[in-house]
Amino acid sequence: MTTTTKDDHCTLLVQCPDGPGIVSAISTFLLDYGANIIESSQYTSNPDYGTFFMRIEFCCMNLMEKRTNLEAGFAKLANEFSMDYRFSYHSEIKRTAIFVSKDPHCLMELLWEWQNGDLETDIACVISNHETARGVVESIGIPFHYIPANKDIRQRAEEKQIRLMEEYDVDLLVLARYMQILTPSFVECFQDRIINIHHSFLPAFVGARPYERAYDRGVKLIGATSHFVTNELDEGPIIEQDIERVDHRDDVTDMKKIGQKVERRVLARAVKWHLEDRVIVQDNKTIVFR
Amino acid sequence: MTTTTKDDHCTLLVQCPDGPGIVSAISTFLLDYGANIIESSQYTSNPDYGTFFMRIEFCCMNLMEKRTNLEAGFAKLANEFSMDYRFSYHSEIKRTAIFVSKDPHCLMELLWEWQNGDLETDIACVISNHETARGVVESIGIPFHYIPANKDIRQRAEEKQIRLMEEYDVDLLVLARYMQILTPSFVECFQDRIINIHHSFLPAFVGARPYERAYDRGVKLIGATSHFVTNELDEGPIIEQDIERVDHRDDVTDMKKIGQKVERRVLARAVKWHLEDRVIVQDNKTIVFR
Amino acid sequence: MTTTTKDDHCTLLVQCPDGPGIVSAISTFLLDYGANIIESSQYTSNPDYGTFFMRIEFCCMNLMEKRTNLEAGFAKLANEFSMDYRFSYHSEIKRTAIFVSKDPHCLMELLWEWQNGDLETDIACVISNHETARGVVESIGIPFHYIPANKDIRQRAEEKQIRLMEEYDVDLLVLARYMQILTPSFVECFQDRIINIHHSFLPAFVGARPYERAYDRGVKLIGATSHFVTNELDEGPIIEQDIERVDHRDDVTDMKKIGQKVERRVLARAVKWHLEDRVIVQDNKTIVFR
Amino acid sequence: MTTTTKDDHCTLLVQCPDGPGIVSAISTFLLDYGANIIESSQYTSNPDYGTFFMRIEFCCMNLMEKRTNLEAGFAKLANEFSMDYRFSYHSEIKRTAIFVSKDPHCLMELLWEWQNGDLETDIACVISNHETARGVVESIGIPFHYIPANKDIRQRAEEKQIRLMEEYDVDLLVLARYMQILTPSFVECFQDRIINIHHSFLPAFVGARPYERAYDRGVKLIGATSHFVTNELDEGPIIEQDIERVDHRDDVTDMKKIGQKVERRVLARAVKWHLEDRVIVQDNKTIVFR
Structure with missing residues (x-):
């Protein structure tokens, strides 16, 4: 079994209008790229029609090589849900x-x-x-x-x-x-x-x-x-x-x-x-x- | 040895211009009446020319009988030091x-x-x-x-x-x-x-x-x-x-x-x-x- | 738009060996049943080979009617990931x-x-x-x-x-x-x-x-x-x-x-x-x- | 008015069997030496037959000159009340x-x-x-x-x-x-x-x-x-x-x-x-x- 290094870690911040399917879409997206969720927190500002916020820390073997692909893929998903988002790679101090x-x-x-x-x-x-x-x-x-x-x-x-x-x-x-x-x-x-x-x-x-x-x-x-x-x-x-x-x-x-x-x-x-x-x-x- | 009851307890609050001899005067006064100091706190608002504050809890055998005398005596001392003061007898809930x-x-x-x-x-x-x-x-x-x-x-x-x-x-x-x-x-x-x-x-x-x-x-x-x-x-x-x-x-x-x-x-x-x-x-x- | 009542709310606790795809599987499962995730927390006891714990609060229109189906469906998923789990319906005080x-x-x-x-x-x-x-x-x-x-x-x-x-x-x-x-x-x-x-x-x-x-x-x-x-x-x-x-x-x-x-x-x-x-x-x- | 310097400050710690007259004796003693009490705290371990503890911070013009006299005088008082005590002069860091x-x-x-x-x-x-x-x-x-x-x-x-x-x-x-x-x-x-x-x-x-x-x-x-x-x-x-x-x-x-x-x-x-x-x-x- 190969272990990940700090360079394989990333924190993703997401913010979008609340609605069904966001967590499923993000977590399935990450799974498809072989990423493992380490820590995840979410908050919805108002249960009925609010804003959805999420912080996900994940790791992914050879993350820096996959990075361009990953971001391009996520851009589509983000567009679909009208997300503001940011990837923070732990290798970039x-x-x-x-x-x-x-x-x-x-x-x-x-x-x-x-x-x-x-x-x-x-x-x-x-x-x-x-x-x-x-x-x-x-x-x-x-x-x-x-x-x-x-x-x-x-x-x-x-x-x-x-x-x-x-x-x-x-x-x-x-x-x-x-x-x-x-x-x-x-x-x-x-x-x-x-x-x-x-x-x-x-x-x-x-x-x-x-x-x-x-x-x-x-x-x-x-x-x-x-x-x-x-x-x-x-x-x-x-x-x-x-x-x-x-x-x-x-x-x-x-x-x-x-x-x-x-x-x-x-x-x-x-x-x-x-x-x-x-x-x-x-x-x-x-x-x-x- | 006779023990005191709650009726023999009193709290004295004092406030006056700071100066030498206040603690000595009060504690000697209480001693003369046979009172024992149980708890005492003091504070001077400004070390040089401030106001002196003191709280003394004392007990004194047969306090309620001595009360009139005690207060009359303290009135003189209070006058000397320009004190504001208050006796709170624990028997008076x-x-x-x-x-x-x-x-x-x-x-x-x-x-x-x-x-x-x-x-x-x-x-x-x-x-x-x-x-x-x-x-x-x-x-x-x-x-x-x-x-x-x-x-x-x-x-x-x-x-x-x-x-x-x-x-x-x-x-x-x-x-x-x-x-x-x-x-x-x-x-x-x-x-x-x-x-x-x-x-x-x-x-x-x-x-x-x-x-x-x-x-x-x-x-x-x-x-x-x-x-x-x-x-x-x-x-x-x-x-x-x-x-x-x-x-x-x-x-x-x-x-x-x-x-x-x-x-x-x-x-x-x-x-x-x-x-x-x-x-x-x-x-x-x-x-x-x- | 119909709003949900307390009877449509449920808390799901899950515990299983950590591994890829758990969050995706659970969130996609809930999405398929029309459930909306309200609050979710997770913890992995050890990043490399630990136990995964999750608490999800979700609501779902007509939950009590769907309940039997939902639980039957989840049982399969739970089996796949070797989950211990519990549904706590908010209607059951x-x-x-x-x-x-x-x-x-x-x-x-x-x-x-x-x-x-x-x-x-x-x-x-x-x-x-x-x-x-x-x-x-x-x-x-x-x-x-x-x-x-x-x-x-x-x-x-x-x-x-x-x-x-x-x-x-x-x-x-x-x-x-x-x-x-x-x-x-x-x-x-x-x-x-x-x-x-x-x-x-x-x-x-x-x-x-x-x-x-x-x-x-x-x-x-x-x-x-x-x-x-x-x-x-x-x-x-x-x-x-x-x-x-x-x-x-x-x-x-x-x-x-x-x-x-x-x-x-x-x-x-x-x-x-x-x-x-x-x-x-x-x-x-x-x-x-x- | 002359002001005191740090050299004129001292902290006195006292410990002795509880009994009437201790506060009066100490405060009157300090008054006789021209000392002004700045802060004072006391505690009696047991109201009936306990040990009395006191901390007094005082200042006194020309303290270091009076020091020998002061200590000699206090030794007598201490003996009378069976005190353990310590003078800590603020000039002696x-x-x-x-x-x-x-x-x-x-x-x-x-x-x-x-x-x-x-x-x-x-x-x-x-x-x-x-x-x-x-x-x-x-x-x-x-x-x-x-x-x-x-x-x-x-x-x-x-x-x-x-x-x-x-x-x-x-x-x-x-x-x-x-x-x-x-x-x-x-x-x-x-x-x-x-x-x-x-x-x-x-x-x-x-x-x-x-x-x-x-x-x-x-x-x-x-x-x-x-x-x-x-x-x-x-x-x-x-x-x-x-x-x-x-x-x-x-x-x-x-x-x-x-x-x-x-x-x-x-x-x-x-x-x-x-x-x-x-x-x-x-x-x-x-x-x-x-």
Whole structure:
């Protein structure tokens, strides 16, 4: 018996109007190509007339040789069911750029998880409007680009950033506490491909200084939210959220420290799930096949 | 050796400008009266020029006989340090009224905890603008009052309610999913004595239909918040909050069901802590000595 | 367009040696009968030579009329793939008996969830070796049977219990803090159909007096475990576990009170999942399709 | 008004037979020396005839000059009440040695928290029976000592380790996944000063290979436990525990990865609390004044 390698693995994401026969058609199609389904999840947004979503992880001997045929065959089936779909071959590692400002904790967590083998990606580069993180980033062999950024030079900064994203052929941008607002044209270039961490339990405390406002409100839990970036500030589709308990003894500084731990794990989870093609955006929400 | 009874126990809450000698003065005062400190917590809102808060649980042989003397003596000390304070004698059980509309889950949880001996209170009565809960309430021997209430008859309803609160000599009002807005004059009658449960993680989703709005926003956690009622809707001092995880498969109905479990435990905790004199309101926040 | 009713819904559980074509065969089979897949989950215990598990919820117009045909047809397919399988028609509500001793909290939680519409079952009866719960059980119209039980009269008690289970045609037995050990022959009668709640985080504190032992060990978290009953005490397949935080101030009584809250929710979840056919036993573990 | 500096701060831990007048005596004593109480916690193990425990954080102008007098004065008071006590001056930073084997995640978390200013300690050195961590440790300027260790050379290894502990004048030893058993004589040298992280929810899975055994048992939660090391394996006083959820899809490797996250935060919390003198050992338990 021959065993498959990582190159023979693929994740297929499908989205189409619900109706009879979809699962049968997809699974029979894969069977005909000799593919074995390893993991499969599905969701229908409304049992009566909704949208059907499916994530299938399959493996198939000599997948990369069959690839062209497979995709051509699937195109016909997709047409029949009006599917949006995407094949993600595991041999084609996604390329990630991390944007960071001064606070390094989210960047560090991502680098750590990556070094630990938990994030299936190539970290193409780190981009920052501060020099703070250069040392640690370069010490592990990742290119670091310092691009000054603020309100006045935003356009020029973004031009440089876009050029770098193209040069590095980046699939995913992670804003790991990057404290600059992005322009609509930048966001448009990378639709559903920019993941941000917001340091509050959205939709509470949209915008600036969430810990200060959480402190002023006297909340008993603080949170963090990872979401795709859209052109409405902190309003993009939420991927993951989590919280930690605080009490009356915690001042703003304490809340920030406690909050950092939540930010770290929430962002790391969201990035991991995205890299594993577990996240589908539907309108302003996400479906997360965990 | 003679042992003390519950009648010999008391909780003292103190609040005053911070300064040297407060703990020494209070603890020496109690010692002079033969009182033994059982539990004590303190908090200073700002180490340099803040407010000092203290909760002391003590017991003292024949406390009820010494009570008048003790209070007279403490009044002098309190004057010296400009203290606000309150003695809560454990022999004087607090009296609670529960307000409820149609959804019984929070009422049920409170009754249950009370029957189980976890809430140190007399439940004086249950008041509702619906007849739904009458059966279960009367079956355990608690008076139930149906007082219709809506925007148009609010004043009249509140007059009846206030009269009942006086007749029953009530210390605490718990709004256990009571879906009517209270007028400023009603709230004024019971300052820091009305505890509400709001079915969201405040300050997210202030106001009506929080689960519907949480669903529309695509949040990954839903919460509940217990707070004192003030005249700004859902803006009163927060006592306790908690959350539960939801995902893309949960519709509004699911969220409500999951949320009920959070509401139940959050309200029960807040009421318990208040009854044990663990909660102090400071401006628009609470100090909770757990 | 005609819409389906609850009678047209069914959950199919399948288990067989893994291999190519299973999903395709099942989904195509269902399509041929006009069934629409609503929810589907699968798991393979080992990617290379493991066991394949699947849960499919489907609906099908006029299902109850097609039922005999459908099952006959599926039998052939099942034979081909060496499947173990079970059709659970939603029109055939499962029947549950609850066993309880003195502590009523788990019983109460189940009754509550059931009254709230969260447990899809008929509660056939409550059986107890104490009279404590009779009042509350009978007040909501459920038969209550007092069957004294202890070491000396175990066999006779179990004979009565088994007779009752047969009379009531019970599918599921829930031990909601029933503090009697069951004999192997009793357990055999109801394999994978008896769910127990153990008041510890198994495998810690197997056996009697877990809270006392947790207190003595100085743990910082206490837990509860819901599991299927087998003939090895507290060793059956675990369905669900959860914990709550305690600290040095909590004595055994406090731990029991805190633990009751965990027991309630852990047992309620396990029972709910079982009733929804989400739990499959594999050797001494469970697969839970949540 | 003159403000105090960190050098003027001190934490006092007291333990004595319970009785009247202790709080009064201590607080009056501190007042007489011009000390201001910043935070204070107390606990009595048994209300009737128990042991009294207290943690007081105070500040006092020119504390280091008054220190000798203060301690001499307190010695008398301590004698009167039969107190065990310890003054921890905040100017005297505790010195920590970290022991690690191959898995670096707990070491990394501690270094990170330390660099982030969250652990009030000097990290004197890192000791390992592997060379793995040398690079990262030396890169931040901390001495790294490779001391081979196994069953056969245990005594010699421990002699070297003890010598180093003396040279570095170490207060605390943290076993951050150090996979060697320590001899009784080593443990005796550092009573209540060695903190270990065990990769299970103790007392479940005492000893080796806890994740493998958790997997085999089919648990739904995995945990980690931080405890003081005694001569009974994994039986020392527990400081902190926490858990994370797993399900049937997680194999041993997944459990280890998930478990690492729990280990990291549980150990970091325990070390932080110990460094802040929040942990008192009583028999085989801990009192943690959080």
